[in-house]
Amino acid sequence: IDNQELCDPTIGSKPDVAGTISTEDGSAVADVNTSIIASISEYPKSAMSDEDGYYAFMNNPFNVDYMVEGNKDVDYLNGVTTLDLVKIQRHLLGLEALDSPYKLIAADINADNELRANDLAELRKLILGVITDLPTNDSWRFVNASQSLDMDIDLSNVDYSIELISLNADAMSSDFVG
Numbered sequence: 001i002d003n004q005e006l007c008d009p010t011i012g013s014k015p016d017v018a019g020t021i022s023t024e025d026g027s028a029v030a031d032v033n034t035s036i037i038a039s040i041s042e043y044p045k046s047a048m049s050d051e052d053g054y055y056a057f058m059n060n061p062f063n064v065d066y067m068v069e070g071n072k073d074v075d076y077l078n079g080v081t082t083l084d085l086v087k088i089q090r091h092l093l094g095l096e097a098l099d100s101p102y103k104l105i106a107a108d109i110n111a112d113n114e115l116r117a118n119d120l121a122e123l124r125k126l127i128l129g130v131i132t133d134l135p136t137n138d139s140w141r142f143v144n145a146s147q148s149l150d151m152d153i154d155l156s157n158v159d160y161s162i163e164l165i166s167l168n169a170d171a172m173s174s175d176f177v178g
Contacts, residue, residue, distance in 0.1 A: 018056035019174035028053030070142035101149035
């Protein structure tokens with residue numbers, strides 16, 4: 001028997017990666033296809049978030065770099081109204097700013113990392129039924145909840161994934177805001 005094997009902390013339980021996906025106001029987001037990506041065999045792996053917004057990937061190999069992402073691309077008009085058009089337009093005109101960085105991210109309808117009139121045009125086409133989805137964006141975007149966002153956000157610096165470098169312990173707070 002090799003005694004080194006008996007003392008090796010990497011043998012046995014492997015680290016778990018889990019978290020919750022919620023909206024800015026804390027409501028759980030169910031049915032998000034989460035993925036854990038690594039450059040080893042058996043990856044990527046996928047799991048759906050449950051009704052409480054919880055997802056998990058259990059027993060991941062030690063000392064590997066992982067990236068976790070969320071994807072949900074259904075029902076583009078869920079929660080979208082013409083009032084959103086008005087609010088985005090007022091923001092663009094400098095009359096009334098959107099009141100959260102998450103709303104700024106959502107207002108970037110074409111996902112080009114800028115808020116401009118063409119975002120309004122795309123949203124208008126969606127609301128009027130001219131298009132049924134957004135060709136350059138998903139219906140939901142998921143942001144790493146641990147990043148600090150403010151109203152001066154540079155949309156090109158938003159982190160839509162969670163990077164876990166050389167994972168050697170459980171990462172149970174790998175949360176996203178949708």
